[in-house]
Amino acid sequence: MVPLPRTFRIIFLSWLTIIGLVACVGDRSNSVVVQFEMDRGDAGNAIGEVRDLRFYVHDVELLDASGQAYPLALTALAPWQSADLALIDLVGQQQTNLNTALRGRAQGEQFSGIRFKVGVPFTLNHVNLVTAAPPLDRGDLFWSWQTGYKFLRADLTDANREWSFHLGSTGCVSASAVRAPDQPCSRPNLIRVELRGFDPTKEPIRVRIDELFKSMSTLQSSVCTGDYEYDRGCADVISKTGLQASNGECMNDCRGQRLFTVHVSSATHQ
Amino acid sequence: MWSTLIAGRHPDAARRMRGFALSIGSMLLGLTIGGCGFNGTEYRWQLPDGFPTPLVPEDNPLTVEKIELGRRLFYDTRLSANARQACASCHRQEHAFSEPSAIAIGSTGQKHRRNSMALVNVAYSATFTWAHPGITTLERHMLIPLFGDAPIEMGAGGHEKEILQRLKVEADYQRLFAEAFPFQRNRINFDNVSKAIASFVRTFVSFDSPFDRYAYGGDDSALTESEIRGMNLFMSERLECSHCHSGFNFSQFVTHESNAPAESPFHVTGLYHIEAQSADGFDFGLFEVTSNPADKDRFKAPTLRNIEYSAPYMHDGSLATLEEVLDFYAAGGREITQGVWRGDGRKHPAKSAFVRGFVLTEQEKQDVISFLHSLSDERFVTDPRFGNPFAPDRARRE
Numbered sequence: 293m294v295p296l297p298r299t300f301r302i303i304f305l306s307w308l309t310i311i312g313l314v315a316c317v318g319d320r321s322n323s324v325v326v327q328f329e330m331d332r333g334d335a336g337n338a339i340g341e342v343r344d345l346r347f348y349v350h351d352v353e354l355l356d357a358s359g360q361a362y363p364l365a366l367t368a369l370a371p372w373q374s375a376d377l378a379l380i381d382l383v384g385q386q387q388t389n390l391n392t393a394l395r396g397r398a399q400g401e402q403f404s405g406i407r408f409k410v411g412v413p414f415t416l417n418h419v420n421l422v423t424a425a426p427p428l429d430r431g432d433l434f435w436s437w438q439t440g441y442k443f444l445r446a447d448l449t450d451a452n453r454e455w456s457f458h459l460g461s462t463g464c465v466s467a468s469a470v471r472a473p474d475q476p477c478s479r480p481n482l483i484r485v486e487l488r489g490f491d492p493t494k495e496p497i498r499v500r501i502d503e504l505f506k507s508m509s510t511l512q513s514s515v516c517t518g519d520y521e522y523d524r525g526c527a528d529v530i531s532k533t534g535l536q537a538s539n540g541e542c543m544n545d546c547r548g549q550r551l552f553t554v555h556v557s558s559a560t561h562q
Numbered sequence: 563m564w565s566t567l568i569a570g571r572h573p574d575a576a577r578r579m580r581g582f583a584l585s586i587g588s589m590l591l592g593l594t595i596g597g598c599g600f601n602g603t604e605y606r607w608q609l610p611d612g613f614p615t616p617l618v619p620e621d622n623p624l625t626v627e628k629i630e631l632g633r634r635l636f637y638d639t640r641l642s643a644n645a646r647q648a649c650a651s652c653h654r655q656e657h658a659f660s661e662p663s664a665i666a667i668g669s670t671g672q673k674h675r676r677n678s679m680a681l682v683n684v685a686y687s688a689t690f691t692w693a694h695p696g697i698t699t700l701e702r703h704m705l706i707p708l709f710g711d712a713p714i715e716m717g718a719g720g721h722e723k724e725i726l727q728r729l730k731v732e733a734d735y736q737r738l739f740a741e742a743f744p745f746q747r748n749r750i751n752f753d754n755v756s757k758a759i760a761s762f763v764r765t766f767v768s769f770d771s772p773f774d775r776y777a778y779g780g781d782d783s784a785l786t787e788s789e790i791r792g793m794n795l796f797m798s799e800r801l802e803c804s805h806c807h808s809g810f811n812f813s814q815f816v817t818h819e820s821n822a823p824a825e826s827p828f829h830v831t832g833l834y835h836i837e838a839q840s841a842d843g844f845d846f847g848l849f850e851v852t853s854n855p856a857d858k859d860r861f862k863a864p865t866l867r868n869i870e871y872s873a874p875y876m877h878d879g880s881l882a883t884l885e886e887v888l889d890f891y892a893a894g895g896r897e898i899t900q901g902v903w904r905g906d907g908r909k910h911p912a913k914s915a916f917v918r919g920f921v922l923t924e925q926e927k928q929d930v931i932s933f934l935h936s937l938s939d940e941r942f943v944t945d946p947r948f949g950n951p952f953a954p955d956r957a958r959r960e
Contacts, residue, residue: 341856343827422778422810423612431809436797447915454915468790469797470777515915518799 321397324354324364326406326492328392330382331553333502340449342501345382346433347444348412352378354398354492355405362400369395370426377416379427382499392496405488406497410459410552411443411481417461418472435460436469439518443481446504455508457529458517459483462540479540481520483533483549490554503532503550601744602627605761610769610778613810616685619699622757624764627741630951632762634738635755637950640728641708642669642716649707649759650950652678652715656943658868659766664879672713675845677879680872682865682942683811685764692877693828693847693861700763704756718752726750768867768942769810773933778810785936792933795926801891802916806863812937813865828860829914832895832907833876835859841902845878859910870938884931894919 332339352364366373372391373379384390394408411417412428417440421431428434433442444459463478487497507528508514516526521537530537534546602625607615618624635641639648647669653659659681666674676692689695690703697703707715718725729735730750742758743749773793775784785793797804806829807813828848836844848860861877875881881890890896894917895908907913922930942948 420612420778422614429614431811434809435804438797452911454912456915467782469794515918517802517805 321365321399322401324394324396324398324493326352326364326394327496328380328382328394329496329498331498331500331502333500335502335505338450339501339505340451342383342446342448343454344445344447345499345501347380347410347499348427348433348441349378349380349394349408349410350376350413352394352396352406352408354400354403355407355486355488356400356402357404360400361407362398362403364394364396364398366394366396371429372427374425374427377412377427379430379433403491403493405486405490406492407484407486410483410485411461412441413482414461414476414480417441418464418466435518437472438464438466438469439477440464443483446501448501448505448508450505453514455505456515456517457504457508458515459520459533460518462518462520477540479520481533481535481540482542483535483551484542484546485549485552486545486547487552487554495554498553498555500551500553504529507532601625602742605629605765607767609767610774612778613769616764616767618685618764619701622701622760624761625742627738628743628758628761629765631735631738631742632758632760633948634735634951635759636762637952641718641725641755643718643721643725644669645728647716649716652707653681655945655948655950656871658682658768658871658943660872662873664874666715668713668715669717670714674713674715675843676877677874679864680868681763681766682768682867684766686811687813689862691862692864694851695828695848696851700760701756704760708752708756722752726752729755766942766948768939770941771867771939772936774939776936786932788929788932789936790933791926792929792931793936795922795930796933800920801930802918803891805916806914807866811865812867813863828857828862829917830859830910830912831861831891831917832910832913833859833880833890834896834898834903835905835907835910836903837905838902844903847877856912859912866934867937868939868942870935871943884934885927888922888927888930891917892920892922 330342330345352366353361354364355361366375366378368375371379372381373395378394379391380394381389381391416428418437419428419440420437421429421434428441430441433445434440435442440461442458442460444457446455446457448455459481461477461480461482464473465475465477466473508516508525514525516523516529520526520530520535520540526537531548532550534542534544534549536543602623605624605626609615622628636649636653639645639651641648651669652661652666654661657680661678664677666676666678668674679692684690684700688698690697690700691706697706709716709719711717711719729739735750739749739754743754746754769778772784772789775781776790795801804812834844846858848857849855851857869875869884873883875884875887881887893908895906895910895913897906897908898904908919
């Protein structure tokens with residue numbers, strides 16, 4: 293065998309070392325997909341058409357049986373995900389527009405729960421829509437620089453009318469609607485969700501449209517899109533999110549939220 | 563675009579697609595460089611910093627030569643069968659490419675049921691006309707005014723040869739078509755006519771209003787106090803205007819290079835809700851295309867940029883001024899008490915939840931109107947690049 297020049301050997305050896313390192317340090321994480329599914333529960337046919345059901349998700353952590361949390365590093369996948377934020381769309385238009393899953397990588401193997409926040413973090417929420425990167429480049433999910441994005445948008449119909457619930461931050465102070473606030477909004481309205489007793493990489497998280505529908509259809513006012521505290525159409529809806537309308541914070545870690553559940557509709561929520 | 567679309571669902575497929583697209587792309591590039599050579603001068607969009615580039619169909623790349631040809635065709639009345647009407651007859655630059663009459667009248671005098679739409683930033687539109695989910699490219703839309711017979715607009719149907727002959731005999735057109743569509747035989751045809759006009763119309767971009775200077779340019783002095791108050795109202799939960807007239811184009815119907823296909827709902831605003839079971843000639847909007855009863859009276863929310871120039875308003879031009887439009891929304895719809903179209907639009911069962919009605923003080927009303935005027939882009943309605951090429955006298959060939 294012809295001996296290789298010395299420099300070659302060094303390069304070759306260092307390559308081997310790097311590859312070895314990458315193999316043992318870099319790739320402990322596994323690719324993970326967390327599915328969401330719309331659930332009409334027992335309200336079934338009373339809900340006419342669900343025209344829109346979209347929400348932003350961030351700060352996702354998978355939990356194992358011991359309660360250990362493994363952050364889910366979102367894969368940047370335009371137009372639905374950046375490394376910081378994902379947009380889930382359970383209705384879409386013409387079917388092509390659906391995006392029902394979070395995709396990323398996490399360490400750990402056996403999961404039995406998940407934690408995430410519904411909404412857009414303050415630092416990303418008050419941007420210029422025009423230059424916003426996906427998934428924030430959505431005009432119909434944007435209010436203004438001042439109030440930022442609709443964290444969750446649900447538009448439903450029954451036989452007679454349309455109902456809308458749009459959740460986002462309020463109490464945001466700035467010079468005008470198209471100027472961003474310097475200080476966090478007084479009512480952030482970010483929902484914290486924690487679900488246990490299931491493997492989120494194997495079973496879908498159910499989004500309970502029936503819970504929204506029931507609280508909306510009993511009320512006179514058919515929209516709840518901003519004034520969560522005083523709008524009469526909002527009190528019941530907002531209670532389903534686990535948020536307190538008066539300060540936009542979770543009550544008891546939003547444990548009372550009923551929008552996101554696991555298993556079939558009849559199961560009790562966590 | 564495709565790869566990102568698919569990526570949302572199948573990352574692997576997307577990766578494969580991208581690889582595939584890349585290799586095809588480089589093959590094509592090789593062919594172009596090696597084989598056919600010059601295909602026209604690529605058009606450079608002049609967009610303010612950060613604004614997304616509109617999507618252009620792959621089979622009609624935007625070139626300076628096509629735009630120049632399209633501009634001539636857009637203003638040329640000989641494109642209609644009786645040589646009386648050009649696109650520009652109904653779409654006039656000084657009115658943001660709409661016209662100051664309630665409904666359009668075609669070249670043969672037939673009445674259109676609808677108001678000529680303003681052509682502002684149409685390159686970003688996801689669908690075309692007041693209510694049609696299926697017309698998604700300008701190229702496809704061009705066929706309607708040219709060949710449509712219900713109503714007849716330019717009436718080219720059945721007169722194709724005659725119209726093309728008019729163009730073929732002119733040295734100017736021979737040259738323009740040759741520059742725009744090199745390496746084609748029989749290049750003076752309707753496919754190329756529509757591609758060229760679509761290319762011209764695609765360049766109608768307007769982002770230079772006082773509002774833009776304030777919002778995107780960061781110039782605090784670009785809007786008056788009243789305009790700022792009006793803008794805040796426009797974007798408020800009380801008025802809800804920006805729920806439907808949303809995003810940088812003040813329309814829900816936006817697509818461009820970097821975003822997903824737009825969600826494209828059509829809305830019932832409560833302009834009509836006829837009591838009669840049937841009414842000859844009544845315009846049911848989206849329903850006429852889909853035949854789905856739930857689509858009755860749904861229309862698209864058009865852009866509000868340059869809205870000051872394009873009175874009268876709504877799909878049938880039935881509201882004369884912006885004040886009337888605002889009163890209409892304040893009332894939560896319109897009741898018509900007489901005639902065959904009578905009925906209470908305010909009680910339309912499918913009316914959008916965002917048209918609830920509101921009360922404004924006189925001052926607030928004035929503020930909202932001022933804001934709407936701040937969406938006017940004077941440069942757009944005077945830009946010579948969009949003007950009549952048959953000048954110097956600027957007279958249309960009518």
